[in-house]
Amino acid sequence: MEKYLALILLIIHILHLDVGNGNLLRQRRQDYYEDDYYPEEEDYPTNGGEEGPVTVYKNGKIYTVAGSDWWLSPKTAVVVADGKIKYVGDDASAENLAVAGSKIVDLGGKTVLPGIHDVHQHPLEAGDDIVSCQLDTDTSPNILKDYVFDCAKKASPTEWVLGNGHSIRALLDYLKTGGPSPRALLDSVVPDRPVVMLEETSHSVWVNSKALEKAGFLKGVANPSGGVIMKDSTGEPNGILLENAGNIVMGIALDPNTYPQxxxxxxxxxxxxxxxxxxxxxxxxxxxxxxxxxxxxxxxxxxxxxxxxxxxxxxxxxxxxxxxxxxxxxxxxxxxxxxxxxxxxxxxxYSDGLLDSTTAAMFSPYKIELGLGLGTGNTGMNYxxxxxxxxxxxxxxxxxx
Structure with a gap:
């Protein structure tokens, strides 16, 4: 039964995930600690949590994902002791393992599966509330700037106004209109604080003049390694930073040495x-x-x-x-x-960039020219x-x- 010990119990209603604790977790995220970076013991749930020495789950559909026909013959019971699965099988045998003080849980036909392994996530970035501004994906920057204006009114842990969600395609389409630069749009609503909006794929950012000053990305500055500072016809940065140029600004805005909070x-x-x-x-x-x-x-x-x-x-x-x-x-x-x-x-x-911004590395030049300063016959870039x-x-x- 050793192969079952690594399984972590997951009880799922068919076609419905029980997310009832979500509001409690969101509240915990908002309850900031007043005096210490480290939490008090009671502030967060701990591992384990079994009530009694043994817990018996019965009358379920237990899929172990073990063997060649595991989906055809699900088990009905699981016994958990000391935080580990000790038995998977039938109800009668499981109940025989119960001792004084054991907890018996009737699953009512619900499904039990091994834990899911997600091989590409960003848990730390996804969970914090440092970012205060959520932008719509394909909305015009002319409208999004008003969202940013409202976001700048919200409480922020630093002087930066941080947001995300817009698309690089919307910004590039806006450039074709010949209106004020994306940088100027943000300057018009937040002129006195650095602003950085992370694009939906995280491969570019939209910034104002204060953010460009913080990064030293001024007129005449060359592209950093693995990145592009988009510029207007006069050579001034236009407020769109591609690839690692955007990463550099995000690193400044989120530097814990500067902002230990x-x-x-x-x-x-x-x-x-x-x-x-x-x-x-x-x-x-x-x-x-x-x-x-x-x-x-x-x-x-x-x-x-x-x-x-x-x-x-x-x-x-x-x-x-x-x-x-x-x-x-x-x-x-x-x-x-x-x-x-x-x-x-x-x-x-990161090897290279994206097709939309013509920063993905190609064997042949792109048919469109965005003025990225990557040389004649742009074939993209490498980090x-x-x-x-x-x-x-x-x-x-x-x-x-």
Missing amino acids: LLKKQYDGLVYTLGVLAENGITSVVDARCYWKRSSHETYEKVKKDGLLTSRAVLALWAYPQLPDSQIVDLKALFSNTDPMLRRNQIKV FTEGCLFMRLNAYADEKE
């Missing part, structure tokens, strides 16, 4: 997301973009230390195009693969120069095999 936001957001994952039966995740320069990996460690990491997590550490290749030393130092609940054994590398970091990463991967 964001660490608590990260913590609260991750715990919130873990609750949502549990509600939906997701018991293992890969955080496919862990920004170690923002201390994201340390937030995971704190959550685990406090007994709140309710999903197994694998962290894919972000490779920064603007950093020298020597960052491989830092990435190697962060490697960890021994704890089954939390591992840092992947590196996330890293060929043969540098990639070679060192490959060597590192071979070393770990």
Whole structure:
């Protein structure tokens, strides 16, 4: 029965996920700690939670996903003790394992499945409430600027106005109208604070002049490694930053060294997301973009230390195009693969961009020219120069095999 011990119990109503605890988790996310970055023991639910020494779940449809015909003959009962599944089989045998104080749960024909493994998520980024502005995907920037104006009135943990959700296509279509630049649109509603709106795919951002100043992206500045500063006909940045140029601004806006209050936001957001994952039966995740320069990996460690990491997590550490290749030393130092609940054994590398913005690397030039400054006959771009970091990463991967 050892193969069953790794299964985590998930009870699902057919065609309906029970998300009744969602409001409670959202409230917890809003209840900020007044005095300490670390939570009090009673503030968050802990692992486990079994009532009594043994819990027997019976009268269900138990799918173990074991064997070649598991879907044809579901079991009916599960016995859980000490947080582990000790038995899967029939009701009578399960009830025989009950002891004094055991809890008996009648599933009423509900389905029980092993936990779901999600190999590409962004739990920490998805859960925090640092971003206050949610933009519509295909709405004109002329209308979206009014959304940003309203968002700037909301409370924010820093001076930045942060948002997301718009599409790069909407911004590029707007450029064809010949109206004020996207930068000027944001300046007209928020002239005195830096604004950055993350596009829906996270491959670009829309910023105002204050944000460009924070990043040093002024007239005459060359494109950063792996990124593009879009410019108008006079050479002024127009407020659209593609690929790593946008990542650089987001890194400034979310830098915990500058804004240490964001660490608590990260913590609260991750715990919130873990609750949502549990509600939906997701018991293992890969955080496919862990920004170690923002201390994201340390937030995971704190959550685990406090007994709140309710999903197994694998962290894919972000490779920064603007950093020298020597960052491989830092990435190697962060490697960890021994704890089954939390591992840092992947590196996330963006290769190139997107077709919509003509930054995806191609063999032949694009038929449209967006003025990205990528040379005559634009064939897209790469985040890293060929043969540098990639070679060192490959060597590192071979070393770990």
